[in-house]
Amino acid sequence: MSDAYRRAGVDIRSGHEAVERIKSHAESTHRPEVLGSLGSFGGMFELPQGYRRPVLVAGTDGVGTKLRLAFELDIHDTIGVDLVAMCANDVVVQGAEPLLFLDYLATSKVVPKKVEQIAAGIANGCRLAGCALIGGETAEMPGFYQREDYDLAGFCVGVVEKDDIVDGRAIEPGDVLIGLASSGLHSNGFSLVRRIAADAGRDQDRPFLKSLLTPTRIYVRPVLDLLSRFSIRGMSHITGGGLAENIPRMLPSGCGARLDADAWHVPEVFSWVKEAGKLSFADMIGTFNMGIGMVLCVAAGEAEAVLGSLEEQSLEAYSIGIVERGEGLSWKEPKQ
Numbered sequence: 001m002s003d004a005y006r007r008a009g010v011d012i013r014s015g016h017e018a019v020e021r022i023k024s025h026a027e028s029t030h031r032p033e034v035l036g037s038l039g040s041f042g043g044m045f046e047l048p049q050g051y052r053r054p055v056l057v058a059g060t061d062g063v064g065t066k067l068r069l070a071f072e073l074d075i076h077d078t079i080g081v082d083l084v085a086m087c088a089n090d091v092v093v094q095g096a097e098p099l100l101f102l103d104y105l106a107t108s109k110v111v112p113k114k115v116e117q118i119a120a121g122i123a124n125g126c127r128l129a130g131c132a133l134i135g136g137e138t139a140e141m142p143g144f145y146q147r148e149d150y151d152l153a154g155f156c157v158g159v160v161e162k163d164d165i166v167d168g169r170a171i172e173p174g175d176v177l178i179g180l181a182s183s184g185l186h187s188n189g190f191s192l193v194r195r196i197a198a199d200a201g202r203d204q205d206r207p208f209l210k211s212l213l214t215p216t217r218i219y220v221r222p223v224l225d226l227l228s229r230f231s232i233r234g235m236s237h238i239t240g241g242g243l244a245e246n247i248p249r250m251l252p253s254g255c256g257a258r259l260d261a262d263a264w265h266v267p268e269v270f271s272w273v274k275e276a277g278k279l280s281f282a283d284m285i286g287t288f289n290m291g292i293g294m295v296l297c298v299a300a301g302e303a304e305a306v307l308g309s310l311e312e313q314s315l316e317a318y319s320i321g322i323v324e325r326g327e328g329l330s331w332k333e334p335k336q
Contacts, residue, residue, distance in 0.1 A: 021116035025123035026133040033099065034132050043134030045100045045157075053162035057096035060155045061086035061239075065190040069213055071149055073206065076114055078215045079152065080121025081128070082187045085216035086239065087156035088129035089294065092220045093235035093250070095166035095227060096158030098131035106139040107150035114148070121215075122154075129220040131156060164227075168234035168250040168297070175233060175323040176303040177247070177257060179264055181316035182293030186216040188240045189273075189287045196277040211269070219294045222313050226296070230306055234297035238289040245286065247295055248328050256326030259285075261334040264318035266291045281333050297323060 026038045035044035047054055063082045070079045080103075088098040103122050105115065115138060126133045145151070160166075185193065193212065197203045219237075226232055234250035247257050261281070270291060274284050284290060298306050303319055310317040321331075 021112055022119040022136075025116070025119045029101075029123050029126040029131070029133040031099070031130075031132045034134055038135060040135070043100065043102060045132065045134055047159060048099070051159065051161055054159050055096075055162045055165060057091050057094045057158045057160060058156065059087045059090035059158075060153065061090065062151065062153045063187050064240075065194065066185075066187050066213070067150070067152065068194065069190070069209055073209055073213065075210065075213060076117040077121045078213055080118050080123070081125040081215035081218070083122060083152050083154040084125025084129055084131075084156070085218045086187055087154045088125070088131060088158075088218060088220050089216075089237040090239075091156050091158040092223050093166065093237050093294070094158075094160060095164050095232075095235075096160035097224055098129050098156050098158040098220055100134050100157050101126050101129075101131045102134065102155045103136035104139070104153040104155075105136065105150055106141055106145065107148065108140070108142050108145035109148055110138060110140045111148060118150075118152070125215075125218060128218040129156075130224075131158075166227075166232055166235055168252050170231075170233040171250070171252055171255055171297050171323055173255060173323050173325050174300055175297050176300050176319055177259070177321040177323065178296045178298060178303060178306055178310075179292035179318050179320040180219055180222070180294040180296070180310065181217075181265070181318075182238070182267075182289045182291050183217040184214040184267060184269055185212060186239070186289055186293055188242070188289070192277070192287060193273055196273055200276045217293050222310060222315050223294070223296075225313065226306060226309060229309065230298065230302055232296055232298060236295045238293055238295065242287045243285040243290055243292060243295075244282070244329055250295075250297060251323065254325065254327075255323050257321055257329050258324055259321040259329065259331040261285075261290075261331055263320045264291060265316075266334070281331075285331065292318075292320060295320070
């Protein structure tokens, strides 16, 4: 690289070191379908055998302002799990098995050790989702980001047999909504949470802030297991917009959903946010997952068996509501 480019703030050597540090983490995620190695211009992946009419399902997302907590706490080895979760969970709700993942990291200054920590989290997320990290990009952009801040984006591709796509068309009134427990806030609503924490004087409370960094739960393996044994009629990943916006996204025209907010355990962090922020229940379910990270819609006759299967997998789950005639989402507010 030229001395002029280095003087402008871009150090290609740091980028090369970061790539070398990342390689072993990426290789730990590889599946038999991966062709080539990290460092090529494009990642290559062969479609798995056995599909008659394979449909590719792609998703992309970021982590949002949860990143700010990672900066402030200087903890970078879990945020990559969030990145994978936000993409892979979106792909699996269509019935697709996540196959491959790519990431994009942009920062003002490449610090190889920090990049490796971020990549280790991404690789961990990929292993949990069963998909291969086959490439990515690290962009050093001095003067664009402040200090050593960075941003992350992820890209996931999955595959599903065309006849097995889960699109909600089979949903009908009387079906049961099953909520899969979240691990906490996941990766949504952090602009509001950080403001509330600052107003409440907890923006310097390191143990509290560290607890907010709990990674987003990845639901891929339990959901794929359910799909192999049950007829899941619809699925919704609870992300931005909370329960109120995401549950209706899986419902066909003419169907609405009704929730019973006393039917599941709401983690303490949500109760604290509601009380400290003086928020209404409508504000909460319109912003957060409220302890439910994914919602499945099943026929009433299969609900008990699905719940039993999830219990066998040690994943907490609840019957949280029903499908009814109408549109949108209604709810019975909690007693307390």
